[in-house]
Amino acid sequence: MKFGYLTTALIPQVAAIERECMDEPWSENMLASELNDASSRVIVGVDGDRVICYGGFRRSADEADILNVAVVKDLRGKGIGKQLFERLIDEAKMCGVKKLTLEVEEQNAPAIALYSRFGFEKVGVRKRYYKNRFDALIMRLELEEGLDSKTV
Numbered sequence: 001m002k003f004g005y006l007t008t009a010l011i012p013q014v015a016a017i018e019r020e021c022m023d024e025p026w027s028e029n030m031l032a033s034e035l036n037d038a039s040s041r042v043i044v045g046v047d048g049d050r051v052i053c054y055g056g057f058r059r060s061a062d063e064a065d066i067l068n069v070a071v072v073k074d075l076r077g078k079g080i081g082k083q084l085f086e087r088l089i090d091e092a093k094m095c096g097v098k099k100l101t102l103e104v105e106e107q108n109a110p111a112i113a114l115y116s117r118f119g120f121e122k123v124g125v126r127k128r129y130y131k132n133r134f135d136a137l138i139m140r141l142e143l144e145e146g147l148d149s150k151t152v
């Protein structure tokens with residue numbers, strides 16, 4: 001797998017993965033607008049021509065919010081999510097980000113386990129955030145004091 005930035009050519013594949021695994025998928029237009037947003041970085045992992053994972057963040061000063069993160073269904077549980085997160089955290093550090101925040105559905109055990117592994121800690125809850133039913137956990141990683149991604 002090789003990592004790179006999202007490009008226009010890769011948007012249809014990323015949008016297809018979004019439709020497959022997100023309750024509120026990002027459309028091709030939404031993804032295209034991330035490309036034009038200087039505060040946004042979307043990293044894509046490809047195997048040949050196939051997108052197998054992606055994730056991004058949006059920066060504001062020295063803080064950033066993690067955007068959607070996904071690995072294609074048939075390749076989950078093989079360490080790809082971990083590689084993606086190492087890359088995302090390194091990218092955030094290179095951009096001068098000191099604090100990374102994300103929201104995750106409280107029932108999404110695989111994602112919460114992945115984030116916890118990288119040192120993200122629960123800092124709050126948004127009640128009935130998803131589909132007005134499920135709570136969202138707010139998780140945060142202080143990059144200066146957090147685990148170095150290379151050691152995970």
Ligand SMILES: CC(C)(COP(=O)(O)OP(=O)(O)OC[C@H]1O[C@@H](n2cnc3c(N)ncnc32)[C@H](O)[C@@H]1OP(=O)(O)O)[C@@H](O)C(=O)NCCC(=O)NCCS
Pocket residue numbers: 021067068069070071072075076077078079080081082083104108109110111113114115117
């Ligand atoms: C969350 C997600 C990105 C993880 O990707 P992955 O490639 O399967 O993850 P990895 O194989 O790298 O596993 C990394 C860690 O995540 C955790 N994990 C992964 N799958 C898990 C599962 N089914 N149950 C519990 N923990 C799990 C483990 O801590 C694992 O580390 P370990 O294997 O050393 O114990 C993937 O499940 C996914 O794309 N889910 C759908 C989209 C989504 O929910 N995104 C997050 C919200 S935007």
